[in-house]
Amino acid sequence: MSETVPSRQAQKERTREAILAAALGLSHDHGFAQLSLRQVTRAAGVVPTAFYRHFDxxxxxxxxxxxxxxxxxxxxxxxxxxxxxxxxxxxxxxxxxxxxxxxxxxxxxxxxxxxxxxxxxxxxxxxxxxxxxxxxxxxxxxxxxxxxxxxxxxxxxxxxxxxxxxxxxxxxxxxxxxxxxxxxxxxxxxxxxxxxxxxxxxxxxxxxxx
Missing domain, CATH: 1.10.357.10 (Tetracycline Repressor, domain 2)
Structure with missing residues (x-):
C-alpha cells in the first residue's frame, strides 16, 4: 500500500506534465487560443476524461x-x-x-x-x-x-x-x-x-x- 500511493501520485504528475508539454509544443505551430482539448489529449497520449482530472x-x-x-x-x-x-x-x-x-x-x-x-x-x-x-x-x-x-x-x-x-x-x-x-x-x-x-x-x- 505504501508503494502504491506514491506510484499513483507520480503517474498523476506525469500525466499533468504530458498535457502541459503537448499544449506547449502544439501552441508553437497553431497558437494556444486555437488549440482544442482533443488535440492536446491526443498529442499527450491520454483520454479526454484524464484531462479533467487535472484541468477544468x-x-x-x-x-x-x-x-x-x-x-x-x-x-x-x-x-x-x-x-x-x-x-x-x-x-x-x-x-x-x-x-x-x-x-x-x-x-x-x-x-x-x-x-x-x-x-x-x-x-x-x-x-x-x-x-x-x-x-x-x-x-x-x-x-x-x-x-x-x-x-x-x-x-x-x-x-x-x-x-x-x-x-x-x-x-x-x-x-x-x-x-x-x-x-x-x-x-x-x-x-x-x-x-x-x-x-x-x-x-x-x-x-x-x-
Whole structure:
C-alpha cells in the first residue's frame, strides 16, 4: 500500500506534465487560443476524461504554462541576488544571463512572446500580471544599488519597468534567432547593454522630486 500511493501520485504528475508539454509544443505551430482539448489529449497520449482530472478548461492549461514560463524569470532574479558578480557588473551580467536563460527555455519564452499580445484574453492577462510581479521583484533588487538609495519607491519601480520591457523585447529577439548563430546573439547582447547603460547614465542626474 505504501508503494502504491506514491506510484499513483507520480503517474498523476506525469500525466499533468504530458498535457502541459503537448499544449506547449502544439501552441508553437497553431497558437494556444486555437488549440482544442482533443488535440492536446491526443498529442499527450491520454483520454479526454484524464484531462479533467487535472484541468477544468484549456484556459487553466494556459495559466499553468504562464506560471511555468515565469518560474524561470523569478529564478533569474533570485540567482542575481545571491551572485556578487551580477550585482557588481549588473549590465554586462544581465545581458549574458538573459540570453542564456532564453536559450535554455526557448519554448517557454516563445510561448510568452506569442501569447502576451494575442490569443486568449485569460492568458494575456496572466502574462501581464506576471510581468508586473517581475517588475516589482526586480525593483527590490535595484533598490540595493547605492545610486538609487534616495529614489522614491515609485521611481525605482519605474526604472525596473524600463529594464523589464527591454529584457522582454530582447528575449523575443533571441527566440527568433536561428540556432547556431552566436554572432546574432552577441549583437543582441551588445544592443541590450548599450540601452541599459543609457538608462544607468541617468541615475546620477535623476531626482525623485523632479
Amino acid at each position: 478548461s484549456m484556459d487553466e492549461v494556459g495559466l499553468a504554462l504562464v506560471e511555468q514560463s515565469f518560474t524561470t524569470l523569478r529564478g533569474m532574479i533570485r540567482d542575481a541576488q545571491r551572485n556578487p558578480d551580477i550585482v557588481d557588473n549588473l549590465i554586462d551580467a544581465s545581458a549574458d544571463v538573459l540570453v542564456a536563460a532564453v536559450k535554455a527555455n526557448r519554448e517557454h519564452f516563445a510561448f510568452v512572446a506569442r501569447e502576451r499580445l494575442g490569443g486568449s484574453a485569460t492568458v494575456r492577462a496572466a502574462i501581464q500580471h506576471e510581468l508586473e510581479l517581475f517588475i516589482s521583484e526586480l525593483a527590490l533588487f535595484l533598490a540595493r544599488i547605492p545610486q538609487l538609495a534616495r529614489w522614491s519607491g515609485e521611481d525605482v519601480k519605474m526604472v525596473s519597468g524600463l529594464f523589464v520591457r527591454n529584457m522582454v523585447y530582447r528575449a523575443e529577439q533571441v527566440v527568433e534567432t536561428p540556432v547556431g548563430r552566436p554572432d546574432l546573439e552577441e549583437e543582441i547582447k551588445r544592443k541590450a547593454r548599450r540601452e541599459m547603460r543609457m538608462v544607468v547614465l541617468g541615475f546620477k542626474a535623476w531626482r525623485s522630486d523632479a
